[in-house]
Amino acid sequence: MGLLLVLYLCISTWTGKTLGDENGVVTVNVSQGKDAILPCSPTTKENLSFKSFKWRKDGQNVFYYDAGSHYNNGHDGQDPQFKDRVSFFQDQLGSGDASIQIQTVTIQDNGIYSCEISGLNSGSQTFNIKLLVNVPILQTREGSDVMLPCSPSGKDDLTHETFDWQKDDEQQVFLYRNGKHYNNGLTGQNENFRNRVEFFQDQLQFGNASIRIKNTKLTDSGNYSCTIPHLQPPGQKFYMKLVVHVCPKPRLGTKKTADGIRVICSVPDVSKVEMEMELHNSDDKSVGQLVDAGTSQNNKYFIFSVTKEGDYRCLVKQKEFCHQIYSEESFVLISGDDKGLSPGYVAVIVAFILSAILNITLLYFLWKCTRSSGRV
Numbered sequence: 001m002g003l004l005l006v007l008y009l010c011i012s013t014w015t016g017k018t019l020g021d022e023n024g025v026v027t028v029n030v031s032q033g034k035d036a037i038l039p040c041s042p043t044t045k046e047n048l049s050f051k052s053f054k055w056r057k058d059g060q061n062v063f064y065y066d067a068g069s070h071y072n073n074g075h076d077g078q079d080p081q082f083k084d085r086v087s088f089f090q091d092q093l094g095s096g097d098a099s100i101q102i103q104t105v106t107i108q109d110n111g112i113y114s115c116e117i118s119g120l121n122s123g124s125q126t127f128n129i130k131l132l133v134n135v136p137i138l139q140t141r142e143g144s145d146v147m148l149p150c151s152p153s154g155k156d157d158l159t160h161e162t163f164d165w166q167k168d169d170e171q172q173v174f175l176y177r178n179g180k181h182y183n184n185g186l187t188g189q190n191e192n193f194r195n196r197v198e199f200f201q202d203q204l205q206f207g208n209a210s211i212r213i214k215n216t217k218l219t220d221s222g223n224y225s226c227t228i229p230h231l232q233p234p235g236q237k238f239y240m241k242l243v244v245h246v247c248p249k250p251r252l253g254t255k256k257t258a259d260g261i262r263v264i265c266s267v268p269d270v271s272k273v274e275m276e277m278e279l280h281n282s283d284d285k286s287v288g289q290l291v292d293a294g295t296s297q298n299n300k301y302f303i304f305s306v307t308k309e310g311d312y313r314c315l316v317k318q319k320e321f322c323h324q325i326y327s328e329e330s331f332v333l334i335s336g337d338d339k340g341l342s343p344g345y346v347a348v349i350v351a352f353i354l355s356a357i358l359n360i361t362l363l364y365f366l367w368k369c370t371r372s373s374g375r376v
């Protein structure tokens with residue numbers, strides 16, 4: 001193992017490359033809007049104060065340090081995307097740390113960065129670091145309101161600025177331009193969003209360009225972006241994904257089996273999310289024994305056995321967005337026969353009642369008759 005490492009260091013020194021190439025790209029996973037630290041350090045941990053290191057990404061100059069001179073103290077050539085957003089760790093240079101920190105990352109910052117350190121005893125070393133910016137996923141329930149957050153770094157007052165919200169990079173959701181916006185006369189908003197989007201006037205001064213979409217529809221699902229074109233760095237664009245879930249009402253049905261009455265609760269499986277189903281009686285207590293469950297024809301079904309006649313409702317429970325939805329209440333009959341349904345049975349009952357009335361009447365007359373005859 002030790003020998004292998006020596007051999008590896010030897011080869012890498014000779015080729016001027018080390019860990020981080022083909023076989024060892026370090027991945028840094030950061031949420032959009034947060035700061036990312038991209039690590040880089042020569043294998044020899046040399047003092048870098050009087051060396052130089054250069055960070056690049058797809059041909060863009062991200063950061064350059066050369067014996068004390070760098071992009072943040074006058075050295076020019078930095079790509080505008082990274083201007084005023086990249087810092088290094090001055091007090092760590094002595095221990096061989098050429099890492100940088102990038103402020104408020106967006107998905108434009110995604111990609112593979114290279115860090116090249118030169119002037120080392122061993123020549124130069126290059127490392128590759130992959131930055132992966134995670135886009136937030138917002139989930140909501142159809143018909144409810146949802147807030148799409150956007151607060152760029154710097155928190156500059158946006159009252160006299162422009163911010164633009166788009167969906168799937170083509171539909172105009174909301175535009176604010178120096179006091180004018182879609183809700184007070186600016187034109188161009190997609191019909192879908194007419195009268196459904198509001199922003200927060202009193203929050204603009206704090207650099208808050210969030211919006212709220214009211215009464216969400218299934219078709220609102222998609223990728224949204226918030227752009228603030230004139231703020232530094234230029235073209236800052238924040239993405240987020242919105243998923244609108246439909247929460248259909250469950251249905252209640254019954255089925256007669258050899259083992260008794262079964263109540264079937266079913267619900268369209270639209271959102272493909274985890275859910276629970278309960279059967280509730282008229283006191284809203286969870287009752288019945290779950291005997292089977294599954295999916296059939298895009299419906300999730302749950303079968304309960306019940307032993308008591310009465311009113312029942314199915315209840316779907318879903319943690320994140322649907323929460324609780326009841327079916328309509330339905331009376332469940334327990335008797336094994338099709339009592340009340342078969343016309344033959346109705347005829348028998350009617351005949352029975354009629355004959356009973358007849359018998360009672362006859363008895364009554366008989367009784368009256370004997371009484372009156374006894375009195376006379």
Ligand SMILES: *[C@@H]1O[C@H](CO)[C@@H](O)[C@H](O)[C@H]1NC(C)=O
Binds near residue numbers: 029030132134
């Ligand atoms: C990055 O982090 C997020 C949350 O911390 C996680 O959900 C995601 O799977 C991670 N991605 C990778 C590629 O590691």
Ligand SMILES: *[C@@H]1O[C@H](CO)[C@@H](O)[C@H](O)[C@H]1NC(C)=O
Binds near residue numbers: 048093094095
């Ligand atoms: C690194 O080099 C600089 C300049 O020579 C020196 O001031 C500093 O003390 C050194 N740091 C360490 C940890 O050796």
Ligand SMILES: *[C@@H]1O[C@H](CO)[C@@H](O)[C@H](O)[C@H]1NC(C)=O
Binds near residue numbers: 200208
């Ligand atoms: C932006 O404003 C909204 C509405 O007042 C608020 O809920 C949200 O927390 C604010 N965001 C930030 C980052 O302050």
Ligand SMILES: *[C@@H]1O[C@H](CO)[C@@H](O)[C@H](O)[C@H]1NC(C)=O
Binds near residue numbers: 168
């Ligand atoms: C949203 O963006 C992701 C990649 O970030 C892409 O895979 C997906 O197809 C996009 N969805 C829409 C509706 O454009």
